[in-house]
Amino acid sequence: MKILHKKRLNKETTLYDLELPEIAGKAEPGQFVILRVDADGERIPLTIADFDREKGTITIVAQEAGATTKLLSQKKAGDELAGVSGPLGRPVDIIKKSRVVCIGGGVGIACVYPIARAYNDAGSEVISVIGARTKELLIFEDEMRRVSKELLITTDDGSYGEKGFVTDCLKRLLTRAKVNLVFTVGPAIMMAEVARVTRPLNIDTWAGLNPLMVDGSGMCGACRVSVDGKMKFACVDGPHFDAHQIDFEELIARQKMYQKEEKVYASQN
Amino acid sequence: MPPKISPRQEIPKQSPRERSHNFNEVALGYAQQTAVAEAKRCLQCPDQPCVAGCPVGIDIPGFIRKIAEKNFAAAAKILKEKNCLPAICGRVCPQEDQCEKSCILTQKNQPIAIGYLERFVADWDSQNRRSDFGSLQSTENREQKKYSSANCKRPKVAVVGSGPAGLTVAGELAKLGYYIVIFEALHLPGGVLTYGIPGFRLPKEIVRQEIEYVKNLGVEVKTDYVIGKIKTIDELFSQEFKAVYIAIGAGLPEFMGIAGENLIGVYSANEFLTRVNLMKAYLFPRIATPIRVGRRVAVVGGGDVALDSARTALRLGAEKVYIVYRRSDEEMPARAEEFKNAIDEGINFRFLTQPMKIIGDEKRNVRAIECLRMKLGEPDASGRRRPVPIAGSNFVIDLDTLIIAIGTGANPLLTSSVPDLELNEKGYIKVDVEGRTSKQGVFAGGDIVSGSATVIAAMGMAKRAALAIDSYVKKI
Numbered sequence: 251m252k253i254l255h256k257k258r259l260n261k262e263t264t265l266y267d268l269e270l271p272e273i274a275g276k277a278e279p280g281q282f283v284i285l286r287v288d289a290d291g292e293r294i295p296l297t298i299a300d301f302d303r304e305k306g307t308i309t310i311v312a313q314e315a316g317a318t319t320k321l322l323s324q325k326k327a328g329d330e331l332a333g334v335s336g337p338l339g340r341p342v343d344i345i346k347k348s349r350v351v352c353i354g355g356g357v358g359i360a361c362v363y364p365i366a367r368a369y370n371d372a373g374s375e376v377i378s379v380i381g382a383r384t385k386e387l388l389i390f391e392d393e394m395r396r397v398s399k400e401l402l403i404t405t406d407d408g409s410y411g412e413k414g415f416v417t418d419c420l421k422r423l424l425t426r427a428k429v430n431l432v433f434t435v436g437p438a439i440m441m442a443e444v445a446r447v448t449r450p451l452n453i454d455t456w457a458g459l460n461p462l463m464v465d466g467s468g469m470c471g472a473c474r475v476s477v478d479g480k481m482k483f484a485c486v487d488g489p490h491f492d493a494h495q496i497d498f499e500e501l502i503a504r505q506k507m508y509q510k511e512e513k514v515y516a517s518q519n
Numbered sequence: 520m521p522p523k524i525s526p527r528q529e530i531p532k533q534s535p536r537e538r539s540h541n542f543n544e545v546a547l548g549y550a551q552q553t554a555v556a557e558a559k560r561c562l563q564c565p566d567q568p569c570v571a572g573c574p575v576g577i578d579i580p581g582f583i584r585k586i587a588e589k590n591f592a593a594a595a596k597i598l599k600e601k602n603c604l605p606a607i608c609g610r611v612c613p614q615e616d617q618c619e620k621s622c623i624l625t626q627k628n629q630p631i632a633i634g635y636l637e638r639f640v641a642d643w644d645s646q647n648r649r650s651d652f653g654s655l656q657s658t659e660n661r662e663q664k665k666y667s668s669a670n671c672k673r674p675k676v677a678v679v680g681s682g683p684a685g686l687t688v689a690g691e692l693a694k695l696g697y698y699i700v701i702f703e704a705l706h707l708p709g710g711v712l713t714y715g716i717p718g719f720r721l722p723k724e725i726v727r728q729e730i731e732y733v734k735n736l737g738v739e740v741k742t743d744y745v746i747g748k749i750k751t752i753d754e755l756f757s758q759e760f761k762a763v764y765i766a767i768g769a770g771l772p773e774f775m776g777i778a779g780e781n782l783i784g785v786y787s788a789n790e791f792l793t794r795v796n797l798m799k800a801y802l803f804p805r806i807a808t809p810i811r812v813g814r815r816v817a818v819v820g821g822g823d824v825a826l827d828s829a830r831t832a833l834r835l836g837a838e839k840v841y842i843v844y845r846r847s848d849e850e851m852p853a854r855a856e857e858f859k860n861a862i863d864e865g866i867n868f869r870f871l872t873q874p875m876k877i878i879g880d881e882k883r884n885v886r887a888i889e890c891l892r893m894k895l896g897e898p899d900a901s902g903r904r905r906p907v908p909i910a911g912s913n914f915v916i917d918l919d920t921l922i923i924a925i926g927t928g929a930n931p932l933l934t935s936s937v938p939d940l941e942l943n944e945k946g947y948i949k950v951d952v953e954g955r956t957s958k959q960g961v962f963a964g965g966d967i968v969s970g971s972a973t974v975i976a977a978m979g980m981a982k983r984a985a986l987a988i989d990s991y992v993k994k995i
């Protein structure tokens with residue numbers, strides 16, 4: 251569970267290579283780990299952004315959203331983590347489609363990267379749309395470029411690429427290209443918007459969800475989401491679901507469940 | 520005429536008022552004198568009805584006799600012959616349905632307090648072991664070295680899950696000379712003993728000690744290992760494990776299927792208890808994992824899990840805690856003693872009440888449950904009288920937190936990764952009496968076979984399976 255390598259990607263996001271040969275040996279695109287930084291710490295889910303079976307490493311990219319991710323960012327290369335469990339969740343079923351659009355927002359770009367790569371390897375034409383608030387926060391541009399036939403970039407403030415949201419870019423793209431599948435990972439609100447754009451066009455669309463989790467093995471139900479009106483556990487049934495069927499409003503509300511407590515904790519530690 | 524029997528010795532407890540604000544153990548245990556007095560009440564019946572009531576067949580009159588003779592070490596030895604987790608069983612076994620139910624004195628409503636005596640001996644033993652720790656540790660270290668140097672030669676058996684079934688099978692097989700590796704999904708071993716049953720009923724230090732004991736027999740425990748994900752059962756076989764024992768419990772929380780279950784403030788009992796026990800949320804904000812308990816809490820269900828959730832909520836500061844149960848107190852599966860403890864602590868029971876829908880506010884916070892009153896009808900398949908709704912009896916309970924403790928099912932995560940493992944229609948693993956599954960070399964026991972049951976039942980299954988595994992490995 252050693253951090254072999256650590257790299258700050260921007261002021262709020264850090265990449266880590268972890269020595270976890272058994273997890274690296276099994277990881278597939280779309281899966282995640284649950285990680286504890288210290289012994290009594292929280293269990294937090296992070297996507298396996300990359301894995302190297304030969305070297306026995308996995309890569310995770312964490313945005314410092316709160317206490318535990320900040321604590322993680324204070325660790326140095328060579329430090330050990332208290333525990334990592336994985337690979338968890340269902341891998342994405344990579345079935346070749348002629349044209350696949352992969353959309354990542356913020357830290358979600360690192361999460362959608364292994365999926366884009368897998369479709370590219372499978373022989374699909376991958377067009378990627380990645381977005382961030384501002385140029386400084388855009389991550390994984392080179393990685394995404396390598397696995398995409400075409401890479402479209404947006405920033406909210408127009409400091410890089412097109413000004414606007416990934417959905418603006420997607421709308422334009424859809425007027426000129428026939429798309430068979432859309433995959434999106436990012437803030438829930440962004441994924442909801444992507445789904446809204448593709449729904450009337452009947453384009454198969456999948457979103458990688460990020461609800462709160464505890465065990466990650468289907469034991470607690472903290473991660474439950476509504477998909478097509480049915481209760482699903484994101485950690486075992488997902489985390490990727492048909493975006494047209496997801497109740498995003500509920501997801502967004504549930505993510506905020508502990509906002510008050512998170513503030514209390516942050517102010518005391 | 521039998522001799523006049525003195526009344527059963529009470530066990531001292533923290534007062535309800537005090538204990539409802541802390542997580543320390545409720546029952547304080549017998550003093551030596553009390554234990555001896557209680558042991559002396561035992562009639563030492565020649566036909567030993569109590570032993571027949573014990574799922575692991577402890578020589579109950581035997582260990583009680585030793586207590587009466589004040590030979591506690593001998594009592595402990597007898598106990599441990601059949602039960603490697605006595606400090607746990609003495610605390611959580613439903614004795615009133617097992618050994619104590621068959622006690623001849625039960626007819627006078629005062630059975631021997633076998634559970635309290637078991638607990639007394641186990642605690643005496645562990646304190647003594649600890650006071651004698653230096654010498655013991657060195658022998659244990661020696662043992663362990665002996666084991667580890669011989670590890671390469673000892674046949675390997677994998678155990679999946681570290682609850683009572685997994686720990687028992689591991690302990691038994693280690694004693695028979697096997698090299699055991701337990702793979703546990705969570706970051707701490709113990710199963711429900713660690714993440715489910717709260718510390719005020721089963722102190723975590725006791726669980727830790729019992730796990731240490733099993734480890735010292737030469738058992739290796741690998742945590743953060745979700746079998747079915749990081750490794751399949753077949754991969755374990757290719758890693759030189761000769762047999763695999765599956766003891767993954769029944770860890771799939773059931774929900775009611777009514778409107779509003781995903782509202783904020785609605786928990787499964789598993790999540791609620793896991794946050795508190797495994798993640799130590801009761802220490803928040805000293806530790807990072809939060810929990811939200813409002814002023815008014817309702818818990819749906821009538822088993823041990825429901826009572827544990829309700830009493831935990833009380834200790835976390837809830838002002839009013841309800842248990843909402845669709846049958847009556849008669850049918851409640853929870854242990855009688857814990858029911859009484861809960862009443863003493865001020866838990867409010869709403870019997871014959873069935874939630875119909877959960878009501879939230881505009882921010883999706885849970886605010887109330889709408890319920891229907893029930894009456895008891897004809898007995899159902901479980902032999903208990905079936906609750907029947909009374910039409911038009913709807914009413915509302917206002918609340919801030921709702922905990923659903925209506926049971927658990929079989930978690931398919933592992934079983935679905937083993938295509939040649941036969942399951943029953945509910946997803947539990949099918950086994951024969953000795954725990955053999957349909958897949959060669961794979962055995963199973965505990966809640967993943969029986970459905971949610973008890974610690975001692977899981978242990979009983981594991982003990983039988985240990986022998987079956989031993990004879991299987993010897994034959995291959």
Ligand SMILES: Cc1cc2nc3c(=O)[nH]c(=O)nc-3n(C[C@H](O)[C@H](O)[C@H](O)COP(=O)(O)OP(=O)(O)OC[C@H]3O[C@@H](n4cnc5c(N)ncnc54)[C@H](O)[C@@H]3O)c2cc1C
Nearest residue numbers: 294295296297312313316317318319460461462463505512
């Ligand atoms: C399957 C999955 C994959 C994820 N992959 C990544 C990733 O690759 N990179 C990344 O930066 N983030 C990822 N996340 C989100 C990440 O888990 C949270 O940002 C993190 O847990 C925040 O913890 P914290 O203590 O730092 O912040 P907190 O202060 O605890 O929370 C900040 C916000 O993060 C969210 N959050 C808090 N706890 C959890 C939790 N246990 N599970 C999920 N979300 C939580 C909440 O919305 C909260 O408001 C993923 C989430 C899931 C479910």
Ligand SMILES: Cc1cc2nc3c(=O)[nH]c(=O)nc-3n(C[C@H](O)[C@H](O)[C@H](O)COP(=O)(O)OP(=O)(O)OC[C@H]3O[C@@H](n4cnc5c(N)ncnc54)[C@H](O)[C@@H]3O)c2cc1C
Nearest residue numbers: 680682683684704710711715746767768965966972973974
């Ligand atoms: C809150 C609560 C209170 C209870 N109170 C009592 C009581 O007072 N008296 C009593 O006798 N019984 C009680 N019970 C029931 C009792 O705890 C169970 O019957 C018993 O623990 C079952 O033991 P087990 O070994 O089969 O499974 P568990 O104790 O459930 O342990 C299973 C273990 O397997 C692990 N696991 C699951 N899947 C995997 C996987 N894929 N890979 C690796 N590991 C995995 C789990 O994380 C867990 O640690 C209670 C249960 C609960 C939940």
Ligand code: FES
Nearest residue numbers: 464466468471485
């Ligand atoms: S995180 Fe506990 S069930 Fe999904």
